Amino acid sequence: MPIDRPTDLDAALASLSDVPSAHLLAGGTDAMVEITFDQRRPEHIVALRRIPELRGYRVDDDELTFGAMLTYTQVERELASTAPGLAMAARTVGSPQIRNTGTIGGNLGTASPAGDTLPWLLALDARVELRSVRGSRELSLADFVTGPKRTAREPDELITAVRVPRVEGPQHVAKLGPRNAMVISVAMAAVIVDTTNRRVRAAFGSVGPRPIRASDAEQQVSDAIDWDALTCPDDAIVHFADACAEASQPISDHRSTADYRRHAVAVLAARSLRRCLAA
Amino acid sequence: MSSASTTTRDRVRDGLGQDADRPDGTPKVTGGFAFSSDLHARGMLWGRTLRSPHPSARIVSIDTSAAEAMAGVTTVVTAADVPGKATYGLEHADQPVFASEVVRYQGEPIAAVAAEHPELAVRALEAIEVEYEVLDPVTDPEHAMAAAAPIHPDGNVVRHLPLRHGDVEATGEVVVEGTYEVGMQDQAFMGPESGLAIPADDGGVELYMSTQWLHVDRDQVAACLALPPDQVRMTLAGVGGAFGAREDVSLQVHVCLLALRTGRPVKMLYSREESFFGHVHRHPARMWFRHHADRDGQLVKVEARLVLDGGAYASTSSAVIANAVCFAGGPYRVPNAQIHGYAVRTNNPPCGAMRGFGVVQACYGHESQMDKLADALGMDPVELRLKNALKPGDTLLTGQVITGTAPVREVIEAAVAHPLPPEPSDDDPALALPGGAGLTAERGDVRRGVGFGVSIKNLMFSEGFDDYSTAGVLLELDGHGQAIATVHCASAEVGQGFVTLAQQITRERLGVDQVMLRPADTAIGSAGSSSASRQTWMSGGAVELACDAVREALFERAVARRDLALDDADHPLFDLRDGHVVEAGGSASIPLVDLLAEGPIERIEVHRHAPTDPLDEDGQGNAHVSFAFAAHRAVVDVDPDLGLIRVVQIATGQDVGRALNPRAVVGQIEGGIAQGVGLAVMEEIVIEDGKVRNPSFTDYLIPTALDMPEVLATVIEQPEPGAPFGAKGVGEPPTISSTPAVAAAVRAATGLALPRVPIHPEDIALTPARDG
Numbered sequence A: 001m002p003i004d005r006p007t008d009l010d011a012a013l014a015s016l017s018d019v020p021s022a023h024l025l026a027g028g029t030d031a032m033v034e035i036t037f038d039q040r041r042p043e044h045i046v047a048l049r050r051i052p053e054l055r056g057y058r059v060d061d062d063e064l065t066f067g068a069m070l071t072y073t074q075v076e077r078e079l080a081s082t083a084p085g086l087a088m089a090a091r092t093v094g095s096p097q098i099r100n101t102g103t104i105g106g107n108l109g110t111a112s113p114a115g116d117t118l119p120w121l122l123a124l125d126a127r128v129e130l131r132s133v134r135g136s137r138e139l140s141l142a143d144f145v146t147g148p149k150r151t152a153r154e155p156d157e158l159i160t161a162v163r164v165p166r167v168e169g170p171q172h173v174a175k176l177g178p179r180n181a182m183v184i185s186v187a188m189a190a191v192i193v194d195t196t197n198r199r200v201r202a203a204f205g206s207v208g209p210r211p212i213r214a215s216d217a218e219q220q221v222s223d224a225i226d227w228d229a230l231t232c233p234d235d236a237i238v239h240f241a242d243a244c245a246e247a248s249q250p251i252s253d254h255r256s257t258a259d260y261r262r263h264a265v266a267v268l269a270a271r272s273l274r275r276c277l278a279a
Numbered sequence B: 001m002s003s004a005s006t007t008t009r010d011r012v013r014d015g016l017g018q019d020a021d022r023p024d025g026t027p028k029v030t031g032g033f034a035f036s037s038d039l040h041a042r043g044m045l046w047g048r049t050l051r052s053p054h055p056s057a058r059i060v061s062i063d064t065s066a067a068e069a070m071a072g073v074t075t076v077v078t079a080a081d082v083p084g085k086a087t088y089g090l091e092h093a094d095q096p097v098f099a100s101e102v103v104r105y106q107g108e109p110i111a112a113v114a115a116e117h118p119e120l121a122v123r124a125l126e127a128i129e130v131e132y133e134v135l136d137p138v139t140d141p142e143h144a145m146a147a148a149a150p151i152h153p154d155g156n157v158v159r160h161l162p163l164r165h166g167d168v169e170a171t172g173e174v175v176v177e178g179t180y181e182v183g184m185q186d187q188a189f190m191g192p193e194s195g196l197a198i199p200a201d202d203g204g205v206e207l208y209m210s211t212q213w214l215h216v217d218r219d220q221v222a223a224c225l226a227l228p229p230d231q232v233r234m235t236l237a238g239v240g241g242a243f244g245a246r247e248d249v250s251l252q253v254h255v256c257l258l259a260l261r262t263g264r265p266v267k268m269l270y271s272r273e274e275s276f277f278g279h280v281h282r283h284p285a286r287m288w289f290r291h292h293a294d295r296d297g298q299l300v301k302v303e304a305r306l307v308l309d310g311g312a313y314a315s316t317s318s319a320v321i322a323n324a325v326c327f328a329g330g331p332y333r334v335p336n337a338q339i340h341g342y343a344v345r346t347n348n349p350p351c352g353a354m355r356g357f358g359v360v361q362a363c364y365g366h367e368s369q370m371d372k373l374a375d376a377l378g379m380d381p382v383e384l385r386l387k388n389a390l391k392p393g394d395t396l397l398t399g400q401v402i403t404g405t406a407p408v409r410e411v412i413e414a415a416v417a418h419p420l421p422p423e424p425s426d427d428d429p430a431l432a433l434p435g436g437a438g439l440t441a442e443r444g445d446v447r448r449g450v451g452f453g454v455s456i457k458n459l460m461f462s463e464g465f466d467d468y469s470t471a472g473v474l475l476e477l478d479g480h481g482q483a484i485a486t487v488h489c490a491s492a493e494v495g496q497g498f499v500t501l502a503q504q505i506t507r508e509r510l511g512v513d514q515v516m517l518r519p520a521d522t523a524i525g526s527a528g529s530s531s532a533s534r535q536t537w538m539s540g541g542a543v544e545l546a547c548d549a550v551r552e553a554l555f556e557r558a559v560a561r562r563d564l565a566l567d568d569a570d571h572p573l574f575d576l577r578d579g580h581v582v583e584a585g586g587s588a589s590i591p592l593v594d595l596l597a598e599g600p601i602e603r604i605e606v607h608r609h610a611p612t613d614p615l616d617e618d619g620q621g622n623a624h625v626s627f628a629f630a631a632h633r634a635v636v637d638v639d640p641d642l643g644l645i646r647v648v649q650i651a652t653g654q655d656v657g658r659a660l661n662p663r664a665v666v667g668q669i670e671g672g673i674a675q676g677v678g679l680a681v682m683e684e685i686v687i688e689d690g691k692v693r694n695p696s697f698t699d700y701l702i703p704t705a706l707d708m709p710e711v712l713a714t715v716i717e718q719p720e721p722g723a724p725f726g727a728k729g730v731g732e733p734p735t736i737s738s739t740p741a742v743a744a745a746v747r748a749a750t751g752l753a754l755p756r757v758p759i760h761p762e763d764i765a766l767t768p769a770r771d772g
Ligand SMILES: Cc1cc2nc3c(=O)[nH]c(=O)nc-3n(C[C@H](O)[C@H](O)[C@H](O)COP(=O)(O)OP(=O)(O)OC[C@H]3O[C@@H](n4cnc5c(N)ncnc54)[C@H](O)[C@@H]3O)c2cc1C
Pocket: A023, A024, A025, A026, A027, A028, A029, A030, A031, A032, A033, A048, A068, A069, A092, A093, A094, A095, A098, A101, A102, A103, A104, A105, A106, A107, A108, A109, A110, A114, A115, A116, A117, A153, A157, A158, A159, A160, A182, A183, A184, A185
């Protein structure tokens, strides 16, 4: 099995253009599981670790750009104050070993309904940057993730980065699972009280085929918040929680039940918003 | 210990009672230890097993021709190729080596292949065509018991064990009743099943295998291969944990058959997923109890009906149900009882041995009942337990009188004497709250609860089983003229520390520093199983006997020396100290090395525990050898809205007889508690229509460091009469009552009844509270 190890972006795009069926290897934490379970037998691999353009992140006045190869450990350590919600999400991923090697680009590439960075990214209207020898394009995360583990990426495209607007205001990310660490989300909530745009942003993971944005709930509660005092009447928070639960589309499986997941969305939404307002 | 040691036994370096290091400790930590999965032989083939995807089906046809025709595939075997007995099993040989007509559980082996490469073996499996007529699985034990057509010719009730004790009509003034369930737990050992079989020149086979009991494997393999037992030679390969899951045969027959057919070494190694189908699990249980007591809280009677789901094959189900029935009353004085236990066959995965062996299930039931009773009596749950605590001379439900130690009061008092954890505070680290790294709760969302559990566990094999162990000790001079002892015993080191103990005993009894261990193998007699908390007593006892026989031989040599003045040559009193044989009371002494210059001394001894009796038709009889007791107090934090749990602390008192290696004892206590906590709050094999839904560590969750509570342990040392060195087995008790203690603590925190473990988040979050 050939393995290409390009050392710059152009070489990687060229490889991918030559062999669009090639498997892109980032941290390999999803890939190795699939190979072990014989769900994937790559014929050709393009390894991404040596490509400097994919690494790191950029902090601009109005925008944050995360390179596809940014690891969870880097997010936790370096972005806790710039992107607090993303850092909280990163901390919930797997174990230290997984966080040292797993990447944001891989989380997007897999696009699992339980991908733990996706709710926060979705809540911030993230835009995914895709590049190929044919050029580059940007898709909203909502358009990028088309279904459970399905994306709009063309075979010859590489995810190079993901961008979010830089917003002020408190954020909270909460991940629910039946174990206190190293667990797949049964429900995941990202709530951002965006004081820049005076709106609450809320999205949820593991409660639908794709990460879910609770737009109606956001709208109602944003209207109810006193943005100068950053307070919200209790019944509006309860409504917000119920509307978030309403927006979720959970299923029952061996990990949990739909009823419990819907209930959890409400609890996590209310708690996360309260935590933001109390911060 | 100090080098100034002179004459007392206790001062032997790394002798008994000391925290001797494990001989395999450093290699295990540094990665140098060879586990069975690391085995390799030149020119070896890779074996794989084809398994049924259906829990119940008729096999219409099996076509292996395409697989056999593949390049690099050396052989394919099915039931038709098994030369000897078609079935095996620990208690009843009811399990086919390969299914040929019907499959009775998902994952049942149908064929095996050997190929030049593991990947080729996988592809060969894909090329085998099996046509099934899929049947509806029988998955509910109650239905299985009532079924007109049994799943297996041996019937669906593997064992019905009634127990009647005292006056079965007796009633108490206070009566509480409850139905409880326990889910299917997996042993979740670290190293999946693996073994290497090498064909031998004499037509036999050598098998290197991670297992719990070499000789019982050997006998089953030999029978299925139609070989005399001495042509199946087994050696223990590095074992990555066992907890009962390696007591039954898994790949042993398959891998030997492949090696004999191909004439080449064959290795088999299960993946984690396959491992979930490759070994037995803990029996799920459904248990009804009715407890009667008088107004003062004195137990009057226990009634119970216990149903264990044994899955498709018998395995050790009959012994497991016996334990559940015999100890259904718990570590309490219960004058009257009527109990019915059933181990039932279904199309679920086979269940058998797991740490605690039937007592785990019963204990969850009786301890839940004790709390209910305390509630009904308005009595403190600890006081109720103390009031009824067994003591030496008391009678068990089986009519057996406890002749050994029974420090039930002491273990309870030790558990509750430990300080409680600090009160919850806003300064607690966020990771320490329920939900842990997920940051789902704040302090205000969390309620604390405390609960108790107390247990009794039989040690070693019961019901008249001829339980013994064999050990050999060789004492000789090494190349430098120093004394060196070599111990040979087939006792399987599965992590419990027998290798350490064997060295400690030998150092202690022979006073030599250098003690080597030969690999555990079938070149010596059986040591019995590394299960039932039995190896310290059984094989430790055998090593002691062998050491004593070597001592005797040394003393005989000493007697033969003329320079030792003897008062009474027929009954000399000697001791072994500081490398010398010394005359008791006298000053005469001979260096050990001088005596060994005459040649090595080797002795092999067999050790049996006191005999036991079968249970009679009323479940009465002296069926057990000895009992160990433990008490646990659990403190939990619960987030009732989300149903998440964080076990904060477990305090325990455990009856150990004597701690021969205190550090190893605490290791067993902590590890056992981890498994008990796991069963209480997360560990469950999820089965739907006979199919396992979570055969991986992604979805079969076991506690991580963040789920593991602080453990405060007190060992109660009351030497057990009849036990070598007074030591009781310590492996199982910590697992048993920790589960009900955690469940009780969660009930205390939530006010919910929670009649089932593991407690899942939705059981808490979606159940309306009892009293609002
Ligand atoms: C033990 C364990 C625990 C885990 N826990 C969590 C968890 O708690 N939360 C969670 O969300 N996930 C978890 N995961 C899943 C996984 O770690 C994450 O999804 C991670 O982000 C994947 O990143 P990676 O760099 O390892 O991806 P890889 O495995 O290398 O790739 C994943 C997929 O994305 C594609 N891909 C990678 N990079 C690119 C790119 N630049 N452009 C286009 N496609 C690309 C790959 O081809 C592949 O299909 C866990 C995995 C394991 C093994």
